[in-house]
Amino acid sequence: xxxxxxxxxxxxxxxxxxxxxxxxxxxxxxxxxxxxxxxxxxxxxxxxxxxxxxxxxxxxxxxxxxxxxxxxxxxxxxxxxxxxxxxxxxxxxxxxxxxxxxxxxxxxxxxxxxxxxxxxxxxxxxxxxxxxxxxxxxxxxxxxxxxxxxxxxxxxxxxxxxxxxxxxxxxxxxxxxxxxxxxxxxxxxxxxxxxxxxxxxxxxxxxxxxxxxxxxxxxxxxxxxxxxxxxxxxxxxxxxxxxxxxxxxxxxxxxxxxxxxxxxxxxxxxxxxxxxxxxxxxxxxxxxxxxxxxxxxxxxxxxxxxxxxxxxxxxxxxxxxxxxxxxxxxxxxxxxxxx
Ligand SMILES: Cc1ncc(COP(=O)(O)O)c(C=O)c1O
Numbered sequence: 001x002x003x004x005x006x007x008x009x010x011x012x013x014x015x016x017x018x019x020x021x022x023x024x025x026x027x028x029x030x031x032x033x034x035x036x037x038x039x040x041x042x043x044x045x046x047x048x049x050x051x052x053x054x055x056x057x058x059x060x061x062x063x064x065x066x067x068x069x070x071x072x073x074x075x076x077x078x079x080x081x082x083x084x085x086x087x088x089x090x091x092x093x094x095x096x097x098x099x100x101x102x103x104x105x106x107x108x109x110x111x112x113x114x115x116x117x118x119x120x121x122x123x124x125x126x127x128x129x130x131x132x133x134x135x136x137x138x139x140x141x142x143x144x145x146x147x148x149x150x151x152x153x154x155x156x157x158x159x160x161x162x163x164x165x166x167x168x169x170x171x172x173x174x175x176x177x178x179x180x181x182x183x184x185x186x187x188x189x190x191x192x193x194x195x196x197x198x199x200x201x202x203x204x205x206x207x208x209x210x211x212x213x214x215x216x217x218x219x220x221x222x223x224x225x226x227x228x229x230x231x232x233x234x235x236x237x238x239x240x241x242x243x244x245x246x247x248x249x250x251x252x253x254x255x256x257x258x259x260x261x262x263x264x265x266x267x268x269x270x271x272x273x274x275x276x277x278x279x280x281x282x283x284x285x286x287x288x289x290x291x292x293x294x295x296x297x298x299x300x301x302x303x304x305x306x307x308x309x310x311x312x313x314x315x316x317x318x319x320x321x322x323x324x325x326x327x328x329x330x331x332x333x334x335x336x337x338x339x
Contacts, residue, residue: 004112004114004151006114006115006118006119006120006151006153007118007119007120007153007154007157008153008157009114009120009151009152009153010152010153011123011152011153011155011283012150012152013150014112014150014151014152015038015150016109016112016148016149016150016151017036017108017109017112018034018035018036018105018108018109019034019035019036019037019038019105019146019147019148019149020032020033020034020035020101020104020105020108020146020147021033021035021040021144021145021146022097022101022144022145022146023131023142023143023144023145024091024142024143024144024145025142029091029093029094029097029145032097032100032101032104034104034108040144040146042131042144043131043132043133044133045133045134045135046129046130046131046132046133046134046140047129047130047132047133047134047138047139047140048129048130048131048140048144050134051130051134051137052088052184052185052186053088053089053090053129053130053139053140054088054127054128054129054130054184054185055081055084055085055087055088055090055127055128055129055182055183055184055185056081056125056126056127056128056183056185057077057080057081057124057125057126057127057183058077058123058124058125058282058283059071059072059073059074059077059102059123059124059126059245059282060072060121060122060123060124060152060282060324061106061113061121061122061124061149062113062116062121062122062324062325062326063113063114063115063116064116064325064326064327065116065117065325065326065327066326067116068326068337068338069106069110069113069337069338070324070325070326070335070336070337070338071102071106071124071335071336071338072245072323072324072334072335072336073245073249073334073335074098074099074102074336075095076245076248077098077126077245078093078095078098078099080182080183080242080243080245081093081098081126081128081183083181083182084128084182084183084184085128087179087181087182087184088139088179088182088184089139090128090129090130090139090140090143091128091143093126093128093145097145098126101126101145101146101147102124102126102147103338104147105124105147105148105149106122106124106149106338107338109122109149112149112150112151113151114151116325118153118154119153119154120151120152120153120154121151121152122149122150122151122152123149123150123151123152123282124147124148124149125147125148125149125150126145126146126147127144127145127146127147127148128143128144128145129143129144130142130143131143131144152283155283155284155285155287156284160286160288160309160314160317161288161306161307161309162287162288162289162290162291162303162304162305162306162307162308162309163203163204163205163279163287163288163289163290164202164203164204164289164290164291164292164293164306165198165203165204165205165206165207165220165279165289165291165292165293166198166201166203166205166206166207166292166293166295167206167207167209167268167271167292167293167294167295167296168194168198168206168207168208168209168295168296169209169214169295169296170194170295170296171190171191171193171194171206171208172190172208172211173187173188173190173191173194173208173211173218174187174190174211174240175211175240176210176211176212176239176240177239178211178240180211180218180238180239180240180241180242181239181240181241181242181243182242183242187242188222191206191208191221191222194206194208195221201295203293204287205220205221205223205279205287206220206221207219207220207221207225207292208220208221209268210238210240211240214268215267215268216236216238216265216266216267216268217236217266217267217268217271218236218238218240218241219236219238219241219242219244219279220279220287220289221279222281222283223244223246223279223280223281223283223284223287224236224241224242224244224246224247224279224280224281225266225277225278225279225280226247226250226277226278226279226280227266227270227271227273227274227276227277227278228259228274228275228276228277228278228310228312228313229273229274229275229276231258231259231260232259232260232261232262233250233251233254233259233260233261233262233312233316234261234262234263234264234266234270234274235247235251235261235262235263235266236263236264236265236266237263237264237265238265244280244281245282246280246281246282246285246286246320247280247281249320249334250280250286250316250320251263252332253316253319253320254316256319256331257312257315257316257319259312268294271292271301272301274303275303275304275310275312276288276303276304276309276310276311276312276313277289277292277303278309278313285317285320285321286309286313286316286317286320288303288309288310288313289303290302290303290304290305290306291303291306323335
């Protein structure tokens, strides 16, 4: 294995030694197979390619200071993948199969779990799709579930820094009664154009508003939104956002730290009342938001300084990171510790 510069790795694809695969055929799941190929052989008429029968997950594994390897809240990823499967009529992956696959892929690629202190981690990507051939629009009879992994660097290479976000209302990533609450590929396809435009206009991400009225905050690209004011953690309640496992964990940590928590619709007009704001997800835990620019209204809202995140965001971030790396007590039992 070549020398890896863990600290500067991007959040991107990295070839490791093995991945694991399993097929659902004739109404049942088969054995977990190990592969060293980066390619999969798919039928040209599979529903995953034609009708978007595809869902995925993203989760991380960390090496702690004590040398132990920890995986964060895998049961929640397993549950969300089941919900995604239900939502687009795919075969569901049972928890036992999900756990067998993810633990196998981690053990087989153990040398790619970054050392403690580098800020890097091993990212796992479970993937489920319709592999059976259909030409009419209907669910496949055959499915493939696979998991690959790769090391990813720390999200913030120069430390925990606020980002600029663009609020948009001329694009929606999902429809009001559509698939926004599950992690299916189509939602991401719909987000590419506005996200790419925002990058070109100098922003790190897009803040989507609700697709029905464009009056409420939905989520921030591949991350949930939260705002802090009056010692309260406020995060949108919406049927069209992905239930973020990071957000769910931050809500609990906020309560543990003595904050109130409100999950409710957040009108766009409330943005300027927050003392701190952030985007949260597996990739960064928290991206503190320094500034939001409303593209249509051409209006900017700033949160403190662009150099320093707010104190509550820092506390939330350090606590969650500490739990994941085994340095803060895991009092809710969120970590799976490898033997
Ligand atoms: C659309 C979307 N929202 C939110 C999140 C954050 O979810 P999590 O905290 O489970 O990574 C993600 C990433 O998975 C996402 O893709």
